[in-house]
Amino acid sequence: MAIEINGKTYETDEEGYLADLNQWDEEVAKKMAELDDCELDENHWQVINFLREYYDEYQIAPAVRVLTKAIGKKLGKDKGNSKYLYQLFPYGPAKQACKYAGLPKPTGCV
Amino acid sequence: MLHTVNKSPFDKNSLKTCLSHSLKDSDILLIEDGVYGAIKDSAMSGDIEKALTDRKIYVLESDIKARGIDSSRLVQGVAIVDYGGFVELAASNDRVQSWL
């Protein structure tokens, strides 16, 4: 599978995750969200950028429990809870946000 | 605790490490290439004899047969078990640790 934006092709796996994380840019994140009928606002970007930084540092996509705790620490308690994160990413914060961030599916996420 | 070892001690140190970490009264079952560890007069047999003073050591019958190891060539005190015996060992011990 692949996503095409302005003549540029982004290879994805069968679940829509980006095949090569280095290919990621904001355009492909927006396009992925659009395909899910989701419009990315500033709050989405906070989480997406957080995930990219986490991956850069630890080389893994965090489990949702870890993500929730870490977001709370970084962005405040009102954001570090699953209700808030599920509102932003109804398909599951780890799964959906990781996809937009160009990361592989979180380890342990089935 | 039941320990299983499936690598030859002449290739990997799994058996040596198992012997140095298992406590007394443990059961140690050698399977697959692990059975080479039970051959007498080998570089390993001294360690096996020492372990036999406070632990039990078993080899899986089908694996020694497959490798042409006659029971007379095993370190004295090593017991031979069939698959049924393997199951009994696993059932009679509360835990199993598999040394790979």
Added chain:
Amino acid sequence: MSTVKKFMYVNRHAPYGSIYALEGLEVVLIGAAFDQDCCMAFIDDGVFQLVKGQDSSASGMKNFSPTYRALGDYEVTRLYVEKESLMERGLTKSDLMELTYEDEDDDWAEKPSIQIVERSELGRLMEEQDVLLNF
């Protein structure tokens, strides 16, 4: 799951020559979601997994050593490294990555995760576990 079990993941293999180390680490991260009491032991060549300064870029393999630093986030806070295994390989504690966790019960104080233990002590620790998984 109603009862918490004590799990120990025993790592005995070096990081890049076989898949054991990476698979073991992934199993630990997956298992951490089940709220069990997890610890890890590093013995034999397993101690090489924690050596600092790993750079696998030229080999084309993924450097997964940074992932050990995430273990604290996953509440895996006890990494037992066998003293004799380090010594046999010419290593000391200072050759290992500094791995820490934040202690929730102590105002999130940062504490070291690595504990150097002797072989005999590790044997006893293994006997205390409910489940032992070797990699």
